Amino acid sequence: MLSIKNIHAAIEGKQILNGINLEIKPGEVHAIMGPNGSGKSTLALVLAGREEYEITQGMVTFSGKDLLEMSPEDRAREGLFIAFQYPVEIPGVSTTNFIKTAVNEKRKYHGQEALDAVAFLKLMKEKMALVNMDQSLLSRSINEGFSGGEKKRNEIFQMAMLEPKLAILDETDSGLDIDALRVVAKGVNELRHKDRAILIITHYQRLLDYLQPDFVHVLYNGRIVRSGGKELALELEEKGYDFIKDEIGLTAGVQAGIN
């Protein structure tokens, strides 16, 4: 479904991603972990289409199409979703109106009729229940005055409404207390589907306790340096990222020695 081949990306001349390779198949849940500054969020934003990043090398295909050639809106309508680490507040745009526009734009793109008011309302109610979202939030402007937890719930709610093929959750656990984390994780789990892949980007193990990824990758200096099953996350939690750094240092040293 998603195939990332040797992606290099830079912002303002600074190289952040240094050759990432990753294959994600439908139904799989992948987690990318890594220390601060390793390039996790950059990867998410590059996939979502943020234009500030310059792709200097590599390619990404999504369901067989060249993802990097597509505008952010086309990526979304093709089924890519990103839950942001810092969802932006947009005063003056009502949440309901925004979500309705988004849902219908996607339907239009796929040649479907726009949802009528009744069907839309029904769908919203159903999806709001997934993340225990308060209905009063819908009449407010997007994320305006929402608490950290409400913002993250709103992201998962939007994911539920848009039913993506691939959802990227960028540090969705950050800033959440245990209860909010549980609610968000429950929502994500209910959205797991054999046709839907999920890419979780996180710093900590705790979200993964709930989401149980199939694969865990460690990102360091813009490159995936280790991949494994969910036990890798536990190992990281136990030993910290330093053990990865040491290991890489060691490898580099060995390579240097050979050379």
Add this chain to the structure above:
Amino acid sequence: MVDVNHFKDRFKQLQSASPDGQIARIRLKGFDTFSKTGLPAPRNEEWKYTSISGLFNDKEYHFAADDGQPVFTRSDLDAIRLPGHQGANELVFVNGWFMPMLSAIRSPDDQLTVLPLEDAAKGIYKKQIKEHLGQSSRYIKDGIHALNTSFIYGGVFIHVAKRRELQYPVYLYHLSDAREHHTLCQPRSLIYMEEGSKMQLVETFKTIGTSDSFTNQVMEIVVNNNALIEYYKIQNDAANASQVSTTHIRQIGRGYAHAVTITLNGGIIRNNMNLILEAAGNEAHLYGLYMLKGHTHADNHTLVDNREPGCLSNQLYKGIVDDNATGVFNGKIMVQPQAQKTNAYQSNKNILLSDNAGINTKPQLEIFADDVKCSHGCTVGQLDETALFYLRTRGIPIENARAMLLEAFTEDILDQVKPKLLRKHVKQLIREHLSIKK
């Protein structure tokens, strides 16, 4: 250069045809000023960013009088009628002259009186005319304002009776006939709100025909104790329709004013919005939204003159400027020495959408009292890229996302348009302006 002599002949004609005492005297004073100052040039600080003299280059405007009574049909009029007109007092001006025959007064006589200025000057409202017509000349001494005063004729006097709250709003429609000639319109009005009265006043402008029109308007509003005026100006005319529109609100009693100016399309537009707070404890709120594209130039000059203690005023003007359009905001707050405990706030926010668009924004605070709260702020920026990206990642195409954000930017001004039908209408105009489909 503008030929003062051209206006001189006209002025003489008007004075000899209509030598009524009071108004003729005001005109004469006006023409004196105009003859001395001519049209404002950019060296005049108040006109630094807006040049209107070019509108008179190699161009002769017809005056209302040139064509006698220009005839518009009902359907011409229908094109400009605002929603809710069935329940409104509709006052029609053609080429600057009030046309009683085309107008409809729906409020009862004991609430609202509408008279040609000349008639009002002779009858029971003589005193109000004498005391209040032409007061604005004390505040605006430039030639273009004097030009309107030189030609006060065919204007209107609107009187709202004591403790009467008009159920029906007053709509003013200004039609310019530019079918055969360039047309100069100089509407003049005096509005007198008695103690405890309430009125919603809405005005809009329409040029019919493809020649140029230039409207040079002066409106003087007098607000007494406990009276409340809501005033809405909607400017959405042709690209070659220019105007200088001066609204002068004097709150001589402790009253309340709420004014919203919406500017969408036009040529060169200059709005002077003057609030003179002449009684203690007055309250005034001024709002403006200008959404400019093409080559439209819109200049909003506000003045809030605090002359007595304890007045509160708030100003919020917002602008979106695209293409080669330019905007100006000049907000002047005066606090006179005796006006202690003044609260005066001002804010101007702008979004520039193109490299060729421009905005000049200038707060001007002149404070001569020491116990006051005044603030001002202005911003000029671009559309929030992060917000735009957020919307796009949800599948909303960039044009729609942009329009959504721009519409959101206009929201707090739109909310200040209190009459529901009018608000809906303005919202629709904004959406059309942003090319948002229903």
